[in-house]
Amino acid sequence: MQNSQVNTSLPLNLSSGIAEGKPGEFWQLGDRAVRRIGFGTKRLAGRDLDGADRQEHAVALLRRAVELGVNHLDTAAFYPSHGAAGRTSFDSLDWANDVIRRALAPYPEDLVIATKVGPTRDGLARPDELPALVERDLRTLGVDTLDLVNLRLHRVESIAEHFGVLAELQAKGMIRHLGVSNVRVEHLQEAREIAPVVAVQNRYSVGFGRVNDEILGVCGELGIAFVPFFALTAESREAGGVPESAAVQGIADRHGATAAQVRLAWTLSRGEHVLAIPGTSSRRHLEENLMAGDITLSPDDLAALDALVD
């Protein structure tokens, strides 16, 4: 967050974690280099804690993530969200943004915080409602400019009107970079005719969301980051957890790794432009996820995982 006062983040110091400068560790997201394993904040609150304890836990987790070298956070005003399968809950608006600000402001210079606008309690926001949602993110994150705003769509044919509004806000300096989420290739093309797109965020995992293979490839050709959500939880979606899969577990066992790590390693194998943003409320899972970059899947592993299509 370049518009904030700078503080110093410690380098990653997990003994076998992501080594500084390791090939394929970073991706250039607009004008900022981010580590390819970031942190999604949708699950930040967990389900087991309440009130102040929940906040303190989340603050500590975010600080630990940054201490370990995470410099790409994904958030939204409507996070955390543990709605019923496939549904977003709007019961705790601004919670994640407030916790991020409390935990990390003044923000490290290299930190990129991606937000998303579009969903509201009443469905997709109207284009004229977007400026207020962006202003809300600016206020709750405590910044003058948002690093990256994803337009999160739901069942629209044309995204031009919505994206045009965000491009105007970008021109006013409220947004540094734009992305799109839950989109098809046609949407991406439509958006790029209006303003540059640095990221596409769609569902994608081992054996799940493979309809997005095409857009993932298009992003690679265009130098746009593909940032999958549900990379771990896959078909379990909002319900969370990592689904049982004998194939994934077998590969994990051979590598002395966990199924979650294999899913993340596979995610990273899909292209250098693919960024992971696993969500967790657990310090152990956070640390485990960050070490997934150390796993090198063999051609046989990759072939077996690639063959699992939904």
Ligand SMILES: NC(=O)c1ccc[n+]([C@@H]2O[C@H](COP(=O)([O-])OP(=O)(O)OC[C@H]3O[C@@H](n4cnc5c(N)ncnc54)[C@H](OP(=O)(O)O)[C@@H]3O)[C@@H](O)[C@H]2O)c1
């Ligand atoms: N653009 C969109 O429409 C959209 C939609 C959904 C999500 N997102 C973004 O994408 C991020 C990732 O998606 P997500 O959080 O919904 O799902 P996810 O990252 O695929 O999976 C999260 C689930 O996996 C569990 N988990 C995490 N690490 C684990 C590990 N090492 N071992 C076992 N279980 C583990 C978490 O539980 P624990 O808490 O117990 O670890 C949680 O239940 C979100 O945080 C959010 O930032 C975007």
